[in-house]
Structure formats: structure tokens, C-alpha cells
Amino acid sequence: MTHVTAYNTNQQYQAKVLSSKRLTPVETEEIREIHLEVDDPSFHCQVNNSFGVLVKTTGAFGNDYHHRLYSIADLPERKDGATSITMLVKRCYYVDEFSGEQYPGIASNYLCDRHAGDTITITGPFPLPFQVPENHHANLLLISMGTGIAPFRAFVKHIYEDIKDWNGQVRLFYGARSGLELLYLNDKDGDLTNYYDRATFEAFHAVSPRPEWADPIALDAALEDKAAELQALLDKTNTYVYVxxxxxxxxxxxxxFANILGSEDAWKTRKAELKAGKKWAEMLY
Structure with a gap:
């Protein structure tokens, strides 16, 4: 997995904030959807891309820049040479393991505090590991948590809006702390629910059994609940798994997956086959 420091930041663009909207209720962790516009016609961004955000910081050794990557969360739009893109940002805080003090995440808090009309510096775009298979009969198993839904939202919309002959099965498993935080799969902002009537698409939710106690999200249980279907998909040679x-x-x-396939060895073998066939891709942070 490539570290953020390995990405080239020399190519920079100025992006104007068109809008910033909170998607989660105020009593939950803050996640915002931010729309940006880049006027530079040389900036070309695609569905399976990410881009960087550069934030100027002041430290003990003078000025420096903090670089953070974000996935494209919707279909990019291009008009009159300008490109508009969408990103998801979760306001993060980190606890110092020695002092126990809490500090705000640099990029996330900077972005969540931006308003319409503000300008930010971005880099890229950079390719994501999630490629649309050339075979439109391929099956896709998409698994995400939190803001990990961002690349798959754009991915699914691209498949069903831009590719007219997609016939493979698409299964999206998405985990969030509570039903209120199921981004794009709820009553308020549920644009992914627009594809529920497609014969090939189905989405499954996983939430924490006790979110007020910070219990872990039961994504593994959601997968095992669909064991028979997932085993059938994993038995097929044209199935891709993206995480x-x-x-x-x-x-x-x-x-x-070991439970679904019956043993750890069976899953290790199948996962190795997926990786060897370039049908396994992950983006973890």
C-alpha cells in the first residue's frame, strides 16, 4: 500500500469550494460532503481517481505542508473547461498516546471549516486501485466502512449511468456506527438507493449493535448472513472483490470469508487467486 508521502505534490491546482453540507446528524461524528470546482482546464479527473489536499501548517521548524488523499465521491462533471468534483470528509481527532491530549486532525478540520467561496490547494489526480472490469458480465463485491463509501458511490453510479450494458452482479456491503450514518443509503441522502430496482444491484447495511457504547460495526456478521450467495460469487472466476x-x-x-468458505486455508487460497488475477483491490487507512 502506497504511503501518502510517496505521492508527487508538484502538480498543484486551486479549487474553489462550491458547497459544504453535513451528512450526519449533529449528535454523531461529523461527515461532510464538499463540492469543489477546478477552473484549470489541464485538470482531468475520472471516477477511479483520488486527489490530494495540501494544508499549510506552522511547526517548530517553520512552515510546512500537510498532504492528505481523498477519493472522488461522485461522477466528475466538466463544463466550459472547469471540472467539479465531490469529496467526503470526516472531522477527525487524535489522542496523543503519551500525554493523553486530544488534537484535531489537520486536513479534516481544515476542510470541514471551509465555506462556499473559499479556495483550497489540491494535487493529483492519482489512480485508485478499483478498476471497472472490461468484462461487463463480471461480478463485483464492494465492501466499505465510513467514508470508504466515497469511491464506491462514484463507481456504482458510473456502472449504471455510463455503462449501458452492465450485466454482472454488484453487491455493496457498507458499515456505519448507526443507521443515521449510512451515507447515501438512508432516507435523506440515499442516492445509491436509486439503483435498488436494478436486477444486478443489491446493498447490505451493517451497524454497531450498541453505537452508544462504541461497539464495533458488525460488518463481518453482515457478510456471513449472506454466506450462501457470497460463496457462490467467490466460486466464480469472474468475481472481483474491492475493499x-x-x-x-x-x-x-x-x-x-474463512467462515463462509469453510476454513482459513480455503480463504487464503481463494484470496491469493484473486490477487494473482488482479481481482482483489483494497484501500485501507
Missing amino acids: AGYEKISSKLDKA
Whole structure:
């Protein structure tokens, strides 16, 4: 997995904030949808891209820049040479393991505090590992948590709006702390629900059993609830598995898939086959 410091920040663009909207209720963690516009006609962004945000910081050794990557969360639009893109940002805080003090995340708080008309500096775009298969009969198993839904929202919209002959099965598993935080899959902002009437698309939700106690999100249980269907998909040679979200879900997914396939060895073998065939991709943070 490529570290953010490895990305080239020399190519920079100025992006204007068109709008910033909070998607989650005020009593939950703040996640915002931010629309940007880049006037530079040389900026070309696609569905399977990310871009960086550069935030100027002042430290003990003078001015520096903090670089953070964000996925495209909707279909990019291009008009009169300008490109508009959408991003999801969760306001983050970090606790110092020595002092126990809480500090605001640099990029997330900077972005969540921006308003319409503000300008930010972005870099990229950079390719994401999630490629649309050339075979439109391929099956897609998309697994995400939190703001990991961003690349898959754009991905699913691209498949059903831009690719007219998609016939493969698409299964989206999405985890959030509570039903109120199911981004794009709720009553208020549920544009992914527009595809529920497609014969090939189905989405499954996973939430924490006790969100007020900060219990872990039961994404593994949601997968195992669909064990028979997932086993059938994993048995097919044209199935792709894409994962986006928190790094801590990796071990849970391995355990869930091992249970679905009957043993750890069976899953290790199948996962190795997926990776060898370039049908496994992940973006964890």
C-alpha cells in the first residue's frame, strides 16, 4: 500500500469550494460532503481517481505542508473547461498516546471549516486501485466502512449511468456506527438507493449493535448472513472483490470469508487467486 508521502505534490491546482453540507446528524461524528470546482482546464479527473489536499501548517521548524488523499465521491462533471468534483470528509481527532491530549486532525478540520467561496490547494489526480472490469458480465463485491463509501458511490453510479450494458452482479456491503450514518443509503441522502430496482444491484447495511457504547460495526456478521450467495460469487472466476475503509476491518473480513468458505486455508487460497488475477483491490487507512 502506497504511503501518502510517496505521492508527487508538484502538480498543484486551486479549487474553489462550491458547497459544504453535513451528512450526519449533529449528535454523531461529523461527515461532510464538499463540492469543489477546478477552473484549470489541464485538470482531468475520472471516477477511479483520488486527489490530494495540501494544508499549510506552522511547526517548530517553520512552515510546512500537510498532504492528505481523498477519493472522488461522485461522477466528475466538466463544463466550459472547469471540472467539479465531490469529496467526503470526516472531522477527525487524535489522542496523543503519551500525554493523553486530544488534537484535531489537520486536513479534516481544515476542510470541514471551509465555506462556499473559499479556495483550497489540491494535487493529483492519482489512480485508485478499483478498476471497472472490461468484462461487463463480471461480478463485483464492494465492501466499505465510513467514508470508504466515497469511491464506491462514484463507481456504482458510473456502472449504471455510463455503462449501458452492465450485466454482472454488484453487491455493496457498507458499515456505519448507526443507521443515521449510512451515507447515501438512508432516507435523506440515499442516492445509491436509486439503483435498488436494478436486477444486478443489491446493498447490505451493517451497524454497531450498541453505537452508544462504541461497539464495533458488525460488518463481518453482515457478510456471513449472506454466506450462501457470497460463496457462490467467490466460486466464480469472474468475481472481483474491492475493499475500502478502516485498516482494522482487514482481519475481520479474513475471518468472515474463512467462515463462509469453510476454513482459513480455503480463504487464503481463494484470496491469493484473486490477487494473482488482479481481482482483489483494497484501500485501507
